[in-house]
Amino acid sequence: MGRTVLTRLFALVLVIHCTGWMGSSAATRVSLVDNGYVDLVFAISDAAPQDQSDIIIKNIKKMILDASPVLYVATGDRAYFKSVLILIPQSWKDVEANASSWETFEKADVIVDAPNPRHKDVPYTRQNGKCGERGEKIHLTPNYVATLDQENNNKVYGKPGKVFVHEWAHYRYGVFDEYGTRGDTNFPLFYRVQGEKKPVPNMCANKPAVFNVRDISNNSSDCKIDPVTKNYDENCAFDFNKFYRPDTSLASYHQIDSVVHFCKDNQEHAHKSEAPTKHNAMCGGVSVWTVIMRSPDFKDNKTKQVDLDKMPTEFNIVRSSGSRFVLVADVSDSMRICNRIDKLGESVRAWIKHDLPTGSKLGMIMFSSMAHVVSDLQVITDMNSRQEMMKKVPSQLFSATCIGCGLDLAVQMLQSSNSTETSGIIVLVTDGKNSPGYLTIADVQKDIIDAGIRVVSVAFGEQADKNIEQLADITDGKSYFIRDDDTSEALEQAFLGACTYQSSVNSSDLQFKLFERTASADQSPTDINGGFDVDPTVGRNLKLSIFNLEKLANLESMELTAPDGNVVSKIDYQTTTASVTEDLAMVGRWALNIKLNSPQTKSVLVTVTTQLRPDVKTPITTRCWVPNGADIKNANNNRIRIHAEVWKGSHPVTGATVKAFLVKPNDESEILDLLDNGVNADTVADDGVYSRYFTGATMKGRYTVKCQVVSNNDTAQGLGFFGSASPQLHGNLIDGNDIAVRSPVLPASLLVVHFRWRFPCKVTTLIHQVKSQILLSC
Structure with missing residues (x-):
């Protein structure tokens, strides 16, 4: 059987300036205020059973309450946990919770989710950025949290508070593990120290390790030396002596009761720069403490004595109340x-009719020299409510541009509605710069941030205000760039991207593209034919669309032919678009045919989109992002990394062909092959993350990027994230028995790379079968 194709297109926009450099802000909203971390978000998935809801919430609180004094001591009286939000799943109907719309599972700092197949119940952090870069998120399992207090958990994983501080150091400060793993040639369990007759444990501690080795293959007290490495072989483990009591390191064996500090550069808590740990490899031998002190949290090096008994951690249990959107449309x-304006209207109406989630709320504001409310927030309940909102889409134009006016009115709408919420999603569409003398983005930016509002920016043309991408970036939103020669489909995908940013996204709401073809004007097309596969995962709401029709009369016919020969040909017309829809498509090979009466002076775009079948729960997910963020300054001095990640559940998908398609401000194109080979921009080989440096940003302006994922017969699934995990100890710290140290995880060759830099256009889903051709743009 030949190569099969699995593709998804996802687009993002970069803004290149000429001077200075500004990296992306991290997506997390956690901040350090008066030595206390506020707005730390735990998110619990539907994988956590409701009958364990009480114990899971109780133990999350216990873990943080235990961790707070540990962190305070470990950071030299610099930080503790001040406030925590716990986002519970919608399925937990009987749990009392406050309503909220800005916390999301996707953007949570800590998730309680189904086990990673590699880690099982071991707490770990999705992390493989560079030294000092924040991780993706901390992953705990429902079983680990529910059994937090059980004695065996404390023996194996350590005390909950110290476990969390260990992971927090990975996540927040970008440090790495200071222990070795049995069988890992890069970061071995033992290593040779000059002057020592035998290998010693690979770790960072301020006191020499006191330990006994043993061969786990025969449970003997002697270990064999590998003649090649001169180190103990992979069957060798060790037991700490019961009287061994070092002070460091929390990045190493934090299970030891006496360990309360990180390794430093001073004599008392001396760092072991020669140890072959992952931290030394990633950070060039610099101590964990030094990396932590370089964190933006501590750049001012301010310490403040805090009485933790008088500063208890505040907890808030929240549940998503449904997303609230406000469209802020430029009508200058x-x-x-x-x-x-016609393209905008057509796309907004299509968004309201087909994609806006039922139960969400939508308000509309138009702005020119002033801002006006087109519609207050209305709940989308059925097709009648959709039709009413579609009638209100603005089309009349006026003079001047006051972007700040539109944003300010949107903030008021979200704050003054009959709700205790203030957050929501603003979809800002504009094609120009703010007129002089009018309210600006900067004037309302603080109000937007304080209210917890995310902004999805849509720049219409190259002259659109460059500040809108920065606003989207700092509010953890998304940015889209629409060229004037784009079809209205590009705008529709921008609005669809806003939907995938709701507080809770169901897989059933996501869309896939099975076919995409552009027929250029100079081809004078009269017939457009094609085929595509519908595999067992998709087929719901199958939709054939043609965009950019100059006249609806130009379309003679369009039809879909099912595998059994049945023809679907009922056409739904819009202003410049026509479509044919099948509610639930048969699995198999489909054909499409479109006939045009006369040639077009503009190219037309033909797409086929669909959604998951009702019984499909776990599709492959994809992500495309740029760690530098959407707003890059002086790109000549900074190679721009482009990443695309493909995985199913916790399994990375390897062996795919991934390409990045870039369009520069002068409309020149460049194609890059993204590689998963562990070289240059790609950190680790065969981890499901495909990367490449883009060095062609030689001019200022907006660059659009589309990443295409093509799967073939060599595609495989790995075992999941390796990350940076807490080491497991098998023994008993409490009654004084020796501690046996074994390999906590498998070798690091299957590490999945994540960087916690926001990219402007988020890709959320990809079909997991490798039969279908799937082209998706976000």
Whole structure:
């Protein structure tokens, strides 16, 4: 059987400036205020059973309450945990919770989710950025949290508070493990120290390890030396002596009761720069303490004595109340150019009709020299409510551009509605710069941030205000760039991207593209034919669409032919778009045919989109991002990394062909092959993350990037995230028995790379079968 194709296109926009450099802000909202971390978000998935809800919530609180004084001591009286939000799943109906719309599972700092197949119940952090870069998130399992207090958990994983501080150091400060793993040639369990007759444990501690070795293959007290490495072989483990009591390191064996500090550069808590640990490899031998002190949290090096008994951690249990959207649309005269206002109206109506989730709320504001409410927040309940909102989409144009006016009114709408919530999602569409003398983005930026509002920015044309991407970036939103020669489909995908940013996203709401073809004007097309596969995972709401019709009369016919020969041909017309829809498509090979009466002076775009079948719960997910963020300055001095990640559940998908398609401000194109080979921009080989440096950003302006994932017969699934995990100890710290140290995880060759830098356009889902051709743009 030949190569099969599995593709998804996802687009993002970069803004290149000429001077200085500004990296992306991390997506997390956690901040350090008066020595206390606030707005730390735990998110519990549906994988956690409701009958364990009480114990899971109780133990999350216990873990943080235990961790707070540990962190305070470990950071030299610099930090503790001040406030925590716990986002519970919608399925936990009987749990009392406050309503909220800004916390999301996707953006949570800590998730309680189904076990990673590699880690099982071991707490770990998704992390493989560079030294000092924040991790993706901390992963705990429902079983680990529910059994937190059980004696065996404390023996194996350590005390909950210290476990969390160990992971927090990975996640927040970008440090790495200071222990070795049995069978790992890069970070071995033992290593040779000059002057020592035998290998010693690979760890960082301020006191020489006191230990006994044993061969786990025969349970003898002697270990064999490998003649090649001169180190103990992979069957060798060790037991700490019961009287061994070092002070460091929390990044190493934090299970030892006496360990309360990280290794430092001073004599008292001396760092072992020669030890072959992952931390030394990633950070060039610099101590964990030095990396932590370089964190933006501590850059001012301020310490403040805090009485933790008088500063208890505050907990808030929240549940998503449904997403609240406010469309803020530019209706200035410049929106006449290239028919922008009509494209906007058509796309907004399509979004309301087909994609806006039922139960969400939508408000609309238009702005020119002033801002006006087109519609207050209305709940989308059925097709009648959708039709009413579609009628209100603005089309009349006025003079001047006051972006700040539109944003300010949107903030008021979200705050003044009959709700205790203040957050929501603003979808800002504009094609120009703010007119002089009017309210600006900067004037309302603080109000937006304080209210917890995310902004999805849509830049119409190159002249759109460059500050809108920065606003989306700092509010943890997304950015889209629409060129004037783009079809209205590009705008529809931007609005669809806003939907995938709701507080709780169901897989059933996500869309896939099975076919995409552009027929250029100079081809004078009269017939457009094609085929695509519908595999067992998709087929719901199958939709054939043609965009950019100059006249609806130009379309003679369009039809879909099912595998059994049945033809679907009922056409739904919009302003410049027509579509044919099948509610639930048969699995198999489909054909499409479109006939045009006359040639077009503009190219047309033909797509086929669909959604998951009702019984499919775990599709492959994909992500495309740029660690530098959306707003890059002086790119000549910074190679721009582009990453694409493909995984199913916790399993990375390897062996795919991944390409990045870049369009520069002068409309020149460049194609990059993204590689998963562990070289240059790619940190680790065969981890499901494909990477490449882009060095062609030689001019300022907006760059669009599309990443295409093509799967073939060599595609495989790995075992999941390796990350940075807490080491497991098998023994008893409490009654004084020796501690047996064994390999906590498998070798690091299957590490999945994540960087916690926000990228402007988020890709959420990809079909997991390798039969279908899938082209998705976000």
